[in-house]
Amino acid sequence: MGPLAGVRIIELAGIGPCPMCGMLLAELGADVLKIDRMHPSGVGIDVPDTHAFLHRSRRSIALDLKHAGAAALVLRLCERADALIEGFRPGVTERLAIGPEPCLTHNPRLVYGRVTGWGQSGPLAAAAGHDLNYIALTGALHAIGRAGQPPTPPLNLVGDFGGGALYLALGVVAALFEANRSGQGQVVDAAMIDGAASLMTAAYSLLGAGLANDVRGVNLLDGGAHFYDVYETSDGKHIALAPIEPPFYATLLQRLELPPDELPHSADRKEWPKLKSRLAGLIRTRTRDEWAALLEGTDACFAPVLSMTEAPHHPHNRARATFVARDGGTQPNAAPRFSRTPSAITSAPAARGEHTREALSDWGLGVDEIDALIADGVVAQRTSGVSTAS
Numbered sequence: 001m002g003p004l005a006g007v008r009i010i011e012l013a014g015i016g017p018c019p020m021c022g023m024l025l026a027e028l029g030a031d032v033l034k035i036d037r038m039h040p041s042g043v044g045i046d047v048p049d050t051h052a053f054l055h056r057s058r059r060s061i062a063l064d065l066k067h068a069g070a071a072a073l074v075l076r077l078c079e080r081a082d083a084l085i086e087g088f089r090p091g092v093t094e095r096l097a098i099g100p101e102p103c104l105t106h107n108p109r110l111v112y113g114r115v116t117g118w119g120q121s122g123p124l125a126a127a128a129g130h131d132l133n134y135i136a137l138t139g140a141l142h143a144i145g146r147a148g149q150p151p152t153p154p155l156n157l158v159g160d161f162g163g164g165a166l167y168l169a170l171g172v173v174a175a176l177f178e179a180n181r182s183g184q185g186q187v188v189d190a191a192m193i194d195g196a197a198s199l200m201t202a203a204y205s206l207l208g209a210g211l212a213n214d215v216r217g218v219n220l221l222d223g224g225a226h227f228y229d230v231y232e233t234s235d236g237k238h239i240a241l242a243p244i245e246p247p248f249y250a251t252l253l254q255r256l257e258l259p260p261d262e263l264p265h266s267a268d269r270k271e272w273p274k275l276k277s278r279l280a281g282l283i284r285t286r287t288r289d290e291w292a293a294l295l296e297g298t299d300a301c302f303a304p305v306l307s308m309t310e311a312p313h314h315p316h317n318r319a320r321a322t323f324v325a326r327d328g329g330t331q332p333n334a335a336p337r338f339s340r341t342p343s344a345i346t347s348a349p350a351a352r353g354e355h356t357r358e359a360l361s362d363w364g365l366g367v368d369e370i371d372a373l374i375a376d377g378v379v380a381q382r383t384s385g386v387s388t389a390s
Contacts, residue, residue, distance in 0.1 A: 002029025017164030062353025163195025
């Protein structure tokens with residue numbers, strides 16, 4: 001029922017951004033056919049199928065991409081597809097005879113989406129890497145962390161998922177929109193290094209305007225300011241305060257029963273450490289939940305810092321169903337939301353090759369053809385195993 005209902009997409013299964021992108025597109029309504037390897041690849045983190053949430057909402061076929069008959073099957077599926085997404089190193093799908101050229105020859109309207117760390121070109125294009133390496137080259141990693149401390153790895157949110165999956169999804173949807181006008185497909189080159197750099201646009205704007213410097217932990221949005229930071233409470237937990245604008249800061253002071261001159265909203269960076277020390281001492285006098293009772297829901301720009309086990313139970317998250325408990329565990333719900341064509345989680349994570357027969361039939365292959373492919377070892381019908389996530 002989502003806005004991409006009727007769109008057919010092939011996903012050459014991988015790790016990190018590619019499965020995230022496949023999940024997003026599927027939960028926007030696309031029929032995403034995930035082509036899994038016959039066996040785990042040996043890279044990434046092995047997660048039981050029951051909890052491989054990145055692999056939810058779509059069907060899986062198991063295919064031996066190195067088999068002589070694999071390329072012909074993929075190209076045949078491309079004839080019925082609107083898009084294909086893959087996350088291999090540059091040149092891999094070309095060696096497998098399923099690169100952009102043969103796929104677009106079989107379907108000139110096909111959008112061929114590619115996501116890599118370094119991109120399809122450049123001196124590092126062929127090198128191995130992970131999220132942390134890609135964001136290191138953009139300035140993003142350098143900017144995250146405390147003053148005087150090493151950079152802090154921000155999970156793999158900035159490279160894999162923000163700079164990779166989301167930019168690939170945006171690129172694919174934009175190219176599909178254009179293909180409906182022109183009748184022609186094209187290749188989308190989504191590099192995590194490009195996406196992470198793009199996410200840093202505002203930070204580079206502040207740097208260029210002289211409103212920030214290239215030192216970690218001393219700027220407005222990196223914890224340098226006393227009115228934008230995380231503070232420890234008396235019970236060893238934390239709260240997040242972010243009243244950047246003076247009216248919101250005034251609300252915080254009012255709630256704290258402090259006169260403005262005792263804890264001023266100073267723009268003087270030299271004053272920030274002293275003001276932060278004062279505020280930190282005050283915050284340590286109460287528990288996290290006591291501060292929540294005083295500040296949550298006001299214009300003080302406050303939130304308690306919740307753990308992953310706590311977050312799904314917060315009243316706001318419960319009211320919006322931001323998290324759901326289904327298919328073996330608690331997980332984030334589908335996003336974003338639409339008023340008329342809702343996005344949704346449509347199925348549990350599939351076992352590798354769980355839908356081989358069913359999906360190939362729906363994509364136009366006959367029973368005898370599917371039986372022959374299974375007998376020849378090109379594809380397999382599986383019911384259990386592990387998936388690889390990152």
